[in-house]
Amino acid sequence: MLLASLVQPAFGLIFWMTLSFGIVFFLLAKFAWKPILNALHERERSIEDAIGEAKKAREEVAAMKASNEDLLREARAERDLMLKEARDIRDKEIADAKGRAKAEGDALLARAREDIRNEKNAAITEMKNQVGELSIQVAERILREKLGDKAAQQALLDKVLKESDIRLS
Amino acid sequence: MEEHAGKENAEFNAGELIMGHIADEHGWHIAGDLSIPLPVIIYDTQRGLHLFSSARFEHGHAAHDGYRLHEGSIVAVDANGQVDEAATGNIWDFSITKNVASIFLVMLILLLVFTSVARAYGKRAGKAPKGLQSLLEPIILFVRDDVAKSAIGPKYMRFMPYLLTIFFVIFLANVSGLVPIFPFGANLTGNIAITFTLAVFTFVVVTLNGNRNYWQHIFAMPGVPKWVLIILTPVEVLGIFLKPFVLMIRLFANMAAGHIIALSFFSLIFVFGATSAAVGYGVSVVSLAFTIFMTVLDLLISFIQAYVFTFLSALYIGAALEEHHEHKESIV
Numbered sequence: 001m002l003l004a005s006l007v008q009p010a011f012g013l014i015f016w017m018t019l020s021f022g023i024v025f026f027l028l029a030k031f032a033w034k035p036i037l038n039a040l041h042e043r044e045r046s047i048e049d050a051i052g053e054a055k056k057a058r059e060e061v062a063a064m065k066a067s068n069e070d071l072l073r074e075a076r077a078e079r080d081l082m083l084k085e086a087r088d089i090r091d092k093e094i095a096d097a098k099g100r101a102k103a104e105g106d107a108l109l110a111r112a113r114e115d116i117r118n119e120k121n122a123a124i125t126e127m128k129n130q131v132g133e134l135s136i137q138v139a140e141r142i143l144r145e146k147l148g149d150k151a152a153q154q155a156l157l158d159k160v161l162k163e164s165d166i167r168l169s
Numbered sequence: 170m171e172e173h174a175g176k177e178n179a180e181f182n183a184g185e186l187i188m189g190h191i192a193d194e195h196g197w198h199i200a201g202d203l204s205i206p207l208p209v210i211i212y213d214t215q216r217g218l219h220l221f222s223s224a225r226f227e228h229g230h231a232a233h234d235g236y237r238l239h240e241g242s243i244v245a246v247d248a249n250g251q252v253d254e255a256a257t258g259n260i261w262d263f264s265i266t267k268n269v270a271s272i273f274l275v276m277l278i279l280l281l282v283f284t285s286v287a288r289a290y291g292k293r294a295g296k297a298p299k300g301l302q303s304l305l306e307p308i309i310l311f312v313r314d315d316v317a318k319s320a321i322g323p324k325y326m327r328f329m330p331y332l333l334t335i336f337f338v339i340f341l342a343n344v345s346g347l348v349p350i351f352p353f354g355a356n357l358t359g360n361i362a363i364t365f366t367l368a369v370f371t372f373v374v375v376t377l378n379g380n381r382n383y384w385q386h387i388f389a390m391p392g393v394p395k396w397v398l399i400i401l402t403p404v405e406v407l408g409i410f411l412k413p414f415v416l417m418i419r420l421f422a423n424m425a426a427g428h429i430i431a432l433s434f435f436s437l438i439f440v441f442g443a444t445s446a447a448v449g450y451g452v453s454v455v456s457l458a459f460t461i462f463m464t465v466l467d468l469l470i471s472f473i474q475a476y477v478f479t480f481l482s483a484l485y486i487g488a489a490l491e492e493h494h495e496h497k498e499s500i501v
Contacts, residue, residue, distance in 0.1 A: 005192060005241060005242070006191065006425065007361050010242075010262070010266075010360075011261065011262060012210075012261075012262045012264055012269065013266065013269060013272075013362035013366075014365060014366050015263060016269040017366040020276045021276070021367070021370065024276040024280060025331065027280055028279065028280065028283055029330035029334070031287060032283035032287040033329060033333050033334070035287040035290055035291055036287050036309060037309075039287075039290035040306070040310070043295055
C-alpha cells in the first residue's frame with residue numbers, strides 16, 4: 001500500500017459521503033435542528049419573560065408598599081387632625097361653659113348685692129320712719145304728762161334724744 | 170494484504186500495518202482472519218453495472234468477473250490475470266467500503282440521537298434538559314453562541330443547521346475512528362475523500378451566500394490601484410479555493426497523524442517483540458501508556474478539529490455575508 005493512495009480521494013467515498021451527508025443534513029435540519037433550536041429559543045425567551053415579570057411584580061409590590069405607607073401616613077395625619085380638632089372643640093366648650101358660668105355667677109352676685117342694697121335702704125327708711133314716729137310718741141307723752149314742769153320737760157327731751165341718737169348711729 | 174495470508178511466517182511490517190488500518194478497504198477486517206464482506210458496486214463504462222460481495226476477491230487473492238483487488242483498489246484483469254490498465258480506466262468504484270459503511274453508521278447514529286433529542290425538546294418544552302438532551306445542549310449552545318453568533322453575526326440562524334451538522338458529523342466521525350472495536354475504528358476523517366467532501370460543502374455554502382461586497386473584495390478590491398489588482402485578484406481568486414482546501418488538509422492531516430502515531434506506538438511492541446519476546450513485553454508497558462495517552466489526546470483533538478472546521482466555515486460564511494467595508498484579515 002502506497003502513501004500516495006492516502007492523499008488520493010477515492011471517488012466512491014466522495015459519492016457516498018456527498019449523498020449521505022446531503023440526506024442527513026436535510027433530515028437533521030428538518031427533524032432535529034429546527035425543533036431543537038426553536039425549543040431553545042422559546043425556552044430562553046420564556047425564561048427572560050419570567051425574569052422580567054418577576055422584576056415587574058417586585059416593582060409593583062414595592063410601589064404598593066409605598067402607596068400603603070402613604071395611605072397609612074395620611075390616615076395617621078387625619079387621625080391626628082381629628083383628635084386635635086376634638087381637643088380644640090372640647091377646650092373651647094369648657095372655656096365657653098366656664099365663661100357662661102362666671103357671667104351667670106356675676107349676674108347673680110350683682111343681683112344679690114342690689115337686693116341687699118335695696119333691703120338696706122328700705123330698712124333705713126323704715127328705721128327713720130319709726131324714729132320719727134317714736135319721736136312723735138315721745139313728744140306726745142311729754143306733752144301729755146310733763147308739760148307742767150319746764151325743766152322736767154327739757155330733761156326728758158334731752159334724755160330721749162340722747163338715747164335715740166346712740167341707737168341711730 | 171499479506172498479513173492475512175502468511176501470518177505466522179511473515180516478518181512484521183509496521184508501515185503496512187499502519188497503512189492497512191488507515192486506508193479504506195473492501196470488506197471489513199475485524200481481527201485475525203475474521204472479516205465482514207461488504208458489497209462491491211462497480212460501474213464499468215464498457216461492461217455496465219456489477220454488484221457482488223467483496224468476499225469473492227478473497228482478500229485480493231482471486232479475480233471475480235474480470236476484476237480483482239490490487240493494492241487496495243479494484244482493477245480490471247485480462248484472462249491471464251494480468252492488470253489491464255485501459256479497462257481499469259473504465260471502472261467507477263461505488264463499492265460500500267469499510268469507510269462508506271462507517272459513514273452510514275455515523276449518519277444513522279446522528280439521525281437517531283438528534284431526532285430523539287428533538288423529541289425530548291418537544292416533550293419537555295420549557296423544562297430543564299434531561300439525559301442525552303442535557304449532554305448535547307451545551308454543545309449545541311456552544312456552536313450557536315461561540316461559533317455561529319460570533320463568526321457570522323445577526324444572520325447566523327440561517328446557517329445553524331449546516332454548522333451543527335458538520336460539527337457533529339466531524340466530531341462523531343473523529344471519535345468513531347478512535348474506538349478500536351467493531352463497528353467503529355474506520356479512519357473516516359483521516360481519509361482525504363471525506364474531508365474533501367466536507368470542504369466542498371463549505372465552499373458551496375460560502376460561494377452561494379457571497380454578497381456583492383464579498384465578490385467586490387475578490388475581483389476589485391476597493392481602494393487599491395488598478396495595476397495592483399493584476400496581482401491581487403488572482404491571489405484573491407486562489408484564496409476562494411485555498412480556504413476550503415486548507416480545511417480539507419487540516420482535518421485530514423490531524424486525524425490521520427493521530428492514528429499513525431497511536432498505531433506506531435502500538436507497533437513498537439511487535440517490532441521489539443520480533444527481536445526478543447522479553448523486550449517486547451517490556452516495551453509493551455511503555456507503548457500501551459503512550460497509546461492510551463495518544464488516544465486521550467486524540468479525543469481532545471477530535472473535538473478541537475470539529476470545532477476548528479466548524480468555526481472556520483462559520484468565519485468564511487461570515488466574511489461572505491459581511492456588508493461593511495472594514496477590512497478583516499482572512500484566516501486560512
